[in-house]
Amino acid sequence: MTFGVGVEGPSDFQFWHKVLHKHFRGCRFDVRNMKNRDKLIRETPKLLETFRDCHYAAGFILVDLDDDPCLGSVMNLFDAAVKAAARLPDKPSRFLHVCIAIKEIESWFLADADAINSVIPGCAWKALADTGSVAKGKLRALVKGHLGKNASFNEIAFAKEIAPKFSPNRARPHSASFRYFWSLVESRTRP
Numbered sequence: 001m002t003f004g005v006g007v008e009g010p011s012d013f014q015f016w017h018k019v020l021h022k023h024f025r026g027c028r029f030d031v032r033n034m035k036n037r038d039k040l041i042r043e044t045p046k047l048l049e050t051f052r053d054c055h056y057a058a059g060f061i062l063v064d065l066d067d068d069p070c071l072g073s074v075m076n077l078f079d080a081a082v083k084a085a086a087r088l089p090d091k092p093s094r095f096l097h098v099c100i101a102i103k104e105i106e107s108w109f110l111a112d113a114d115a116i117n118s119v120i121p122g123c124a125w126k127a128l129a130d131t132g133s134v135a136k137g138k139l140r141a142l143v144k145g146h147l148g149k150n151a152s153f154n155e156i157a158f159a160k161e162i163a164p165k166f167s168p169n170r171a172r173p174h175s176a177s178f179r180y181f182w183s184l185v186e187s188r189t190r191p
Contacts (some may be wrong), residue, residue: 001189004051004059004076008037011155012062012105017165024189030056037063041077048082048096058188060069060097061086062181064104066136074100092187099181102132106139107177109162110133111171119162122146 005020015035020029032047032089034040044061051059051078058123061082068074075083075098085096099136110116116139123146140153173181 001026001057002030002054002189003185003188004054004056005029005031005045006034006040006047006059006174007031008040008062008064008105009033009035009155010039011159014156015105015109015159015163015166016062018160019166020185022164023168024185027189030054037066043105044082046102048085052095058095058097060185061179062099062101062105065102065132065177066104071099071100085157097181097184097188099184100177101176101181102175103134103136107131107134108175109158109166110134110139111178112166113174114170115162115165115167116142119158119167120146127171129174131175132177136148136173165182 005016007016010033013031017029017031020027020031030051036041040061040063048059049162065071065074075086078086078098082096082098086098088094108131110125110131111127113125116125117123120142123142125142136190139158143153143158144151153160168182
């Protein structure tokens with residue numbers, strides 16, 4: 001089975017390309033880097049059409065909540081056809097799934113404290129009950145706090161480094177938005 005996945009940028013691509021293929025062996029994921037959030041939202045109708053034309057089993061759009069006040073405000077950024085497709089009853093037959101990382105994908109990384117601590121030397125991060133409440137920029141602050149204020153934070157390099165160490169089972173209890181996404185993928189990848 002093949003699944004289409006639209007993501008915001010190159011760090012998301014690096015992370016999901018590794019994580020999804022590692023944890024769902026036998027499935028193929030066509031992860032599309034749309035360069036930024038606005039383009040991902042704008043191009044979702046074309047992605048949806050492409051995923052359907054390729055006869056994929058399902059399509060997933062992963063977008064960050066960022067500074068929007070709620071999930072509904074993010075959904076309202078999509079065009080009417082995408083909203084309608086994403087709001088169909090959540091059954092195995094639904095094709096499109098829009099999943100919103102609260103606040104951002106970095107909060108999903110922070111949900112796996114073991115992975116964070118193995119990638120950031122000297123870090124002793126403890127995942128909160130729900131990392132969606134972590135302030136934006138926390139990951140960058142952790143890196144700078146443990147590697148020095150002059151340390152650069154390369155999102156793409158970080159995503160590549162954390163991907164092989166990331167455990168969905170460890171992250172799931174610490175992020176409701178990650179748990180929702182991962183459960184959807186698991187349900188769709190079952191034969």
